[in-house]
Amino acid sequence: MRGIKVRKADGRLEPFDRRKIVRTCMKLRVERAEAERIADKISKMAYDGIPSSEILSAIYEEVKKTRPEYKHAHDLREAISMMRPKPDFEYFIGITLSSLGYRVESARILDGRCVEHEIDGVAMKGDEVLMVEVKHHVNPHTYTGLEVILAVHSTLRDLMEGYRLGLHRYPFTAALVACNTKISQHAERYARCVGIRYMGWRYPRALALEDLIARYKLYPTTMLRVLKRDQIERLGDRGIVTLKQLVETDTDRLMGILEIDRKEVEEVKDKARAILG
Amino acid sequence: MRGIKVRKADGRLEPFDRRKIVRTCMKLRVERAEAERIADKISKMAYDGIPSSEILSAIYEEVKKTRPEYKHAHDLREAISMMRPKPDFEYFIGITLSSLGYRVESARILDGRCVEHEIDGVAMKGDEVLMVEVKHHVNPHTYTGLEVILAVHSTLRDLMEGYRLGLHRYPFTAALVACNTKISQHAERYARCVGIRYMGWRYPRALALEDLIARYKLYPTTMLRVLKRDQIERLGDRGIVTLKQLVETDTDRLMGILEIDRKEVEEVKDKARAILG
Structure with missing residues (x-):
């Protein structure tokens, strides 16, 4: 070779x-x-x-x-890119952070020293208080670039000053950019240099999205080829974005949400269980 | 009323x-x-x-x-939005800053403490050393938003630290964002709070692009309806982006660039002179 x-x-x-x-x-x-x-x-x-x-x-x-169950499954990376950025992917990141032991609060508008900022979430564990910024690219091969990390860094600093001035109640210790794609080398160097953390496809090792998904079985509902786009969206509207949640949801309730009969719901659940292994 | x-x-x-x-x-x-x-x-x-x-x-x-000369002219704001972002609009901003007495150096790649940054220009006057970031929107009604200013602020800080570490030779004192549109209120508040300067459509008063254009007669070549897109681009490739430069260019040379005869070049020049007044 x-x-x-x-x-x-x-x-x-x-x-x-x-x-x-x-x-x-x-x-x-x-x-x-x-x-x-x-x-x-x-x-x-x-x-x-x-x-x-x-x-x-x-x-x-x-x-x-x-493993014949993959006949019914989209590739994981593609499946994640198929999620709606909001609320599904944001919620998915929240579940991922919860699995890592963080207490997560979603979307907040907080006052910095200069202006107010819309942030996607706050994740807290021990002494850590992370400002979470979620980026979703429809094209899974798009890189998250330097500009995003530069902007997050200024936002974090403005919010840290806002806390010192008593404008909000979160003593942020760092920012975490959570994304479904890779980060550019340039952006990665800057993030590492200023201490911004990053969760994305394959980087960094400690927070590689695919590894977390495998470890905590966080497979998204978009992996199931048998579900149509509007069914996935109706599930997302109710906060059901992973196969684990789907399997744990009452069959009668799923019949209503998916608008299919009991037998079809059981088939969907079987396919989800097969992927969960 | x-x-x-x-x-x-x-x-x-x-x-x-x-x-x-x-x-x-x-x-x-x-x-x-x-x-x-x-x-x-x-x-x-x-x-x-x-x-x-x-x-x-x-x-x-x-x-x-x-003022019959306006029959041949596009509206100024529209004309500016019709310029190519690079190199024409960047060069146009350079000419505008020169008119204000700045010594301008165009595109540079400079090392910050963390990473290298591509900046659109450096403008120097007295003690001022401005890092210039140029933004061009094709739609003249698009606002330049907070994210741009946040990113510019982090870039400026990284370059200021780079200077202290001896990684480049520009002792930046501030950043200037030069744009063909307005800035959002949110972005304006942040820029004012952290001392980032802004040149754009109608804001701030001191550096409103339209006022500078009127004061220094910096009307762009895109105002002339008589010129076709490819003619304007060939002028731009040679650094001719304003009507003043066009009028001052030798007729024989313009015949070659515009690919028209002497009489037609004289007509173009007449229309440009009429707008210049």
């Missing part, structure tokens, strides 16, 4: 890496031996300049053979 | 104000007596809920009768 390059969605080339395929398979809860077998198979068919999307499709084709 | 309201482009209503019509006419260099006559005429035809655009059209119709 030496010398073979993969073309990423943003056009950059990077060396083909068989271990990445093994990791991706295992994230989809495929056993290691099977993951190794799939990686071998895909390594053989890979060619120089192969798009990463083609590799991902091939992985899904293979994985479906051992 | 008591009680009659005017509907602004953004949908807000405000009381009809005859004096505004007089002021608009006089900005178009109409004599006061004539401006009063136009204001009377338009006051009579105004009705409750009249769009401000309809009033502006009526003003132009009247003004054209005494």
